[in-house]
Amino acid sequence: MGEELRLSIAADVDVVEARQQGRALAAVAGFSSGEQTVIAAAISEIARNILMYAKKGEITLSLVQNGDRQGVSIIATDQGPGIPDIDRAMQYGYSTSHGVGAGLPGAKRLMDEFDVDSVVGRGTTITMKKWRRAI
Amino acid sequence: MEVPILRQGQYLIASIQSALTDADLSHLREALIAQVGRSRCRGVIVDVTALDVMDSFAVRTLRDIAHMARLRGAETVIVGIQPDVAFAMVQLGLTLKGVATVLDLEEGLAFLNRRTEERFLETKPKRPSERG
Numbered sequence: 569m570g571e572e573l574r575l576s577i578a579a580d581v582d583v584v585e586a587r588q589q590g591r592a593l594a595a596v597a598g599f600s601s602g603e604q605t606v607i608a609a610a611i612s613e614i615a616r617n618i619l620m621y622a623k624k625g626e627i628t629l630s631l632v633q634n635g636d637r638q639g640v641s642i643i644a645t646d647q648g649p650g651i652p653d654i655d656r657a658m659q660y661g662y663s664t665s666h667g668v669g670a671g672l673p674g675a676k677r678l679m680d681e682f683d684v685d686s687v688v689g690r691g692t693t694i695t696m697k698k699w700r701r702a703i
Numbered sequence: 704m705e706v707p708i709l710r711q712g713q714y715l716i717a718s719i720q721s722a723l724t725d726a727d728l729s730h731l732r733e734a735l736i737a738q739v740g741r742s743r744c745r746g747v748i749v750d751v752t753a754l755d756v757m758d759s760f761a762v763r764t765l766r767d768i769a770h771m772a773r774l775r776g777a778e779t780v781i782v783g784i785q786p787d788v789a790f791a792m793v794q795l796g797l798t799l800k801g802v803a804t805v806l807d808l809e810e811g812l813a814f815l816n817r818r819t820e821e822r823f824l825e826t827k828p829k830r831p832s833e834r835g
Contacts, residue, residue, distance in 0.1 A: 606790065
């Protein structure tokens with residue numbers, strides 16, 4: 569525990585790197601390969617959002633533990649324009665960038681915990697976690 | 704990472720070898736659509752077996768490839784979606800509606816053979832004896 573992996577997101581190769589690192593960490597946490605792919609997909613969506621809206625930012629990956637449950641935490645931060653209407657941004661199919669509108673709501677569906685903290689003109693922080701299912 | 708596009712008879716086969724960036728995917732779309740015209744092909748197979756993740760951008764790009772190729776006279780089929788990738792796509796709520804998907808390359812070729820044959824029969828003028 570305690571070790572963090574901080575990844576800079578400033579180009580589309582960084583999106584691929586982030587999701588691959590996230591998959592590797594999920595494997596360390598003992599997630600099934602299906603869940604590893606789910607976590608990688610969620611990282612891909614929020615990393616792309618950083619590029620599209622803020623141009624650059626950072627993703628921090630870490631292992632987390634709650635009692636005897638193990639999981640992964642993904643924190644995406646940027647100093648971009650912020651999200652003026654979080655409720656709308658969380659609606660499936662809503663996009664201000666000609667995208668699919670699956671980014672934030674899609675990532676939320678994929679994860680167990682999902683929190684958006686955004687201030688217009690200051691930036692956005694998205695914190696998401698996924699917990700391993702008890703066997 | 705450029706995706707090699709091979710020509711086999713009347714078909715183009717794009718075989719993705721590794722994880723792709725958004726720019727790689729967009730480039731693949733442009734290259735395929737251009738080559739459909741240049742080689743006058745009737746079918747396109749995109750093999751995604753090696754793709755690590757299909758997120759919203761990848762799905763949209765594959766859908767665009769299929770629709771654009773159809774406008775240029777070629778049918779597209781996506782082959783090789785892995786079980787884990789399918790699992791994540793469904794959870795993300797992503798669909799490839801209107802795009803043919805089959806298990807693997809062999810099925811993809813069989814699918815295109817059937818489809819292009821149907822298309823040919825539909826457009827072939829009927830002989831007088833066949834008319835009602």
